[in-house]
Amino acid sequence: MHKAEKIWLTLSFGMIIGFMLITGYQAFAKDMGPPSYGERIDPQNVDETAPFDNPGVKQIGENEYEVIMTLQIFSFTPNKIEVPAGSTVHFTMTSKDVTHGFQVADTNINAMVMPGYISKITQTFDEPGEYLVLCNEYCGSGHQLMGTTITVK
Amino acid sequence: MIAEKTGLGKADSKLVMSFMWVTFISLLIGGLMGLLQTLVRTGNYTLPFGIGYYQILTVHGVILGLVLTTFFIIGFQFSLMAKTVGMTHKQRQWAWVSFWVMLTGTIASAIMILLGKASVLYTFYAPLKAHPIFYFGLTFVVVGSWIACFVNFHQLYQWKKKHQGEHSPLLAFMVVINMLMWFICTLGVAATVLIQFIPWSLGLVGEINILVSRTLFWYFGHPLVYFWLLPAYMAWYAILPKIIGGKIFSDSLARLAFILFLIFSIPVGFHHQLLEPGIDPMWKYIQVVLTFAVIIPSLLTAFSMFATFEITGRQKGYTGLFGWFRHLPWKDVRFFAPFMGMVAFIPAGAGGIINASNQMNQVVHNTIWVTGHFHLTLATTVILTFFGITYWLVPVLTGRKIDKKINTLGMTQTIVWLVGMFFMSGSMHLAGLLGAPRRSAFSDYQGSAQAAEWIGYQYGQAIGGSILFIGILIMLYNFFYMTFKAPKGVEEFPIAEAPDGSEPTPLVLENWKLWIGITVVLIAFAYTIPFVDIIQNSPPGSPPFEWPIGNG
Numbered sequence: 001m002h003k004a005e006k007i008w009l010t011l012s013f014g015m016i017i018g019f020m021l022i023t024g025y026q027a028f029a030k031d032m033g034p035p036s037y038g039e040r041i042d043p044q045n046v047d048e049t050a051p052f053d054n055p056g057v058k059q060i061g062e063n064e065y066e067v068i069m070t071l072q073i074f075s076f077t078p079n080k081i082e083v084p085a086g087s088t089v090h091f092t093m094t095s096k097d098v099t100h101g102f103q104v105a106d107t108n109i110n111a112m113v114m115p116g117y118i119s120k121i122t123q124t125f126d127e128p129g130e131y132l133v134l135c136n137e138y139c140g141s142g143h144q145l146m147g148t149t150i151t152v153k
Numbered sequence: 154m155i156a157e158k159t160g161l162g163k164a165d166s167k168l169v170m171s172f173m174w175v176t177f178i179s180l181l182i183g184g185l186m187g188l189l190q191t192l193v194r195t196g197n198y199t200l201p202f203g204i205g206y207y208q209i210l211t212v213h214g215v216i217l218g219l220v221l222t223t224f225f226i227i228g229f230q231f232s233l234m235a236k237t238v239g240m241t242h243k244q245r246q247w248a249w250v251s252f253w254v255m256l257t258g259t260i261a262s263a264i265m266i267l268l269g270k271a272s273v274l275y276t277f278y279a280p281l282k283a284h285p286i287f288y289f290g291l292t293f294v295v296v297g298s299w300i301a302c303f304v305n306f307h308q309l310y311q312w313k314k315k316h317q318g319e320h321s322p323l324l325a326f327m328v329v330i331n332m333l334m335w336f337i338c339t340l341g342v343a344a345t346v347l348i349q350f351i352p353w354s355l356g357l358v359g360e361i362n363i364l365v366s367r368t369l370f371w372y373f374g375h376p377l378v379y380f381w382l383l384p385a386y387m388a389w390y391a392i393l394p395k396i397i398g399g400k401i402f403s404d405s406l407a408r409l410a411f412i413l414f415l416i417f418s419i420p421v422g423f424h425h426q427l428l429e430p431g432i433d434p435m436w437k438y439i440q441v442v443l444t445f446a447v448i449i450p451s452l453l454t455a456f457s458m459f460a461t462f463e464i465t466g467r468q469k470g471y472t473g474l475f476g477w478f479r480h481l482p483w484k485d486v487r488f489f490a491p492f493m494g495m496v497a498f499i500p501a502g503a504g505g506i507i508n509a510s511n512q513m514n515q516v517v518h519n520t521i522w523v524t525g526h527f528h529l530t531l532a533t534t535v536i537l538t539f540f541g542i543t544y545w546l547v548p549v550l551t552g553r554k555i556d557k558k559i560n561t562l563g564m565t566q567t568i569v570w571l572v573g574m575f576f577m578s579g580s581m582h583l584a585g586l587l588g589a590p591r592r593s594a595f596s597d598y599q600g601s602a603q604a605a606e607w608i609g610y611q612y613g614q615a616i617g618g619s620i621l622f623i624g625i626l627i628m629l630y631n632f633f634y635m636t637f638k639a640p641k642g643v644e645e646f647p648i649a650e651a652p653d654g655s656e657p658t659p660l661v662l663e664n665w666k667l668w669i670g671i672t673v674v675l676i677a678f679a680y681t682i683p684f685v686d687i688i689q690n691s692p693p694g695s696p697p698f699e700w701p702i703g704n705g
């Protein structure tokens with residue numbers, strides 16, 4: 001094998017092993033892994049199943065909120081959420097019909113919300129402002145209208 | 154038989170040209186849909202005749218992602234097989250069967266999309282429900298491609314029987330690897346369509362298991378992109394060296410890279426499902442690691458390409474650190490188009506690594522960044538290489554010459570494409586980082602200030618899309634010119650040879666049982682435990698939803 005080939009292969013393997021270690025460290029030691037919550041729900045009886053029988057924003061601690069949310073064609077329940085700046089918000093979501101996506105622009109909130117599954121994701125909102133929430137998985141002809149806001153005051 | 158081995162006979166040419174016709178008609182239809190999408194997304198254009206945005210988006214994805222690619226690849230691969238190992242009359246008849254079965258499926262699905270009965274996009278995620286004929290049509294496309302797989306396998310098998318103890322020709326080896334990968338991965342999409350979607354769409358069963366269907370789709374969905382890429386790599390490894398007047402860098406290395414693609418491109422589908430609930434995070438990460446492994450053969454390819462360029466240049470007597478680089482045949486479109494494709498693969502590959510990086514995927518998942526990414530990989534790297542192949546393949550098939558005119562037109566086409574893609578893909582990447590979603594019609598999201606920031610980039614996409622459409626029109630003219638008008642003559646089918654005095658290729662590289670065995674074991678490792686978990690812990694299924702796509 002040529003010397004240049006050896007150098008190239010060493011760099012290639014080194015770089016890729018570096019990627020593996022960094023993503024693994026962040027995901028498992030730093031708890032930064034992608035949303036993977038595993039609880040199941042009957043998608044045809046969401047309204048009757050706790051906690052989704054009572055969707056809304058609940059304060060659960062100082063600067064800590066829980067949002068129980070359902071996603072349905074083409075809206076979010078609750079709509080227009082408001083929280084104080086510095087709040088940590090835990091979202092617990094499911095879909096009442098087809099597959100949706102839950103994304104908040106300018107944050108790392110991004111999760112698939114699928115019928116039959118409960119999705120969970122947490123975010124701390126430090127910067128005040130109005131954040132756009134949108135569905136980012138195609139859910140039908142009005143998909144582009146499925147949006148709301150989170151206002152951080 | 155001898156004529157069939159030395160050149161491409163008339164019958165073979167007719168077969169391959171039929172695939173090329175479908176390819177370029179698809180390019181026009183799919184490209185027009187792409188242009189319309191970018192215009193709609195500026196917010197200043199409304200589709201006429203009540204046509205839906207998601208209808209043209211479905212056409213765009215199905216026609217370009219599934220139809221154009223599959224037809225070009227299978228046609229190109231038939232030409233490689235006919236050239237290197239030959240094609241018997243019977244094999245050719247089966248190849249025609251594959252063509253007609255695929256075309257029938259394409260037309261059936263296309264009619265359903267055009268009637269507005271299948272606006273489910275090319276990923277057809279459940280529980281959105283299309284007309285059953287849409288799913289039957291896709292099944293026909295896959296079954297037709299399987300016939301092509303077995304024709305290719307049989308071609309190599311027959312050659313090997315006649316050439317005991319010899320290595321198969323490199324290109325034939327590569328085609329068989331690609332078709333093996335295709336066969337193994339399409340089993341997943343065939344399973345979900347036949348077992349889940351068709352009975353459910355016909356109303357024979359009431360509910361569908363969402364996560365099982367998505368997992369089976371993405372078991373197919375990632376090797377699909379390697380199915381697009383490997384024919385480009387075939388041209389890079391084994392055809393480009395001939396065009397620049399050199400030899401293959403290393404026959405063994407090329408085969409090794411293809412074997413690594415076979416092994417590592419399938420057990421990686423979870424990296425498309427990283428943000429989904431219900432999949433164990435450890436198994437997601439294991440597949441992320443396997444995804445990183447598939448970068449290795451691409452890095453081997455990059456080394457091999459530039460080594461070929463340098464060795465060839467130095468053999469021609471060009472000295473200095475970059476003398477060999479300056480003297481590459483920059484004015485030969487057969488080289489220039491694929492080379493620019495290679496250049497595009499540097500940012501494209503880096504973007505792909507970002508997408509696959511587990512938690513980093515949260516930043517870009519389902520944003521238009523992803524669309525920008527595969528318009529660099531598929532719509533630049535792969536397509537420019539396919540165009541580069543077209544500039545010699547079509548003249549070979551039609552018995553015409555590449556004249557100066559077509560070379561100039563081809564160079565222009567390549568540059569137009571690059572400029573258009575720079576604007577379109579660049580704007581998509583940037584807007585995606587700001588949070589703009591993919592697969593969405595125009596929306597100002599109730600006057601959102603954040604959504605207003607994306608508008609400039611959406612205009613950038615429309616500018617790029619318009620330039621690209623001009624590129625498509627030039628390419629179509631080029632195709633017509635090479636088919637009907639270029640001067641008659643004999644054009645070379647360029648196939649590079651291994652360098653003199655190179656070490657013999659190790660026989661283990663052609664131990665099919667070994668490599669298929671490892672592939673199956675690795676798939677079983679990566680999927681068995683999480684897939685059993687998904688099935689055992691399934692929630693109640695979902696009924697079909699038709700009205701959200703404007704049906705029922």
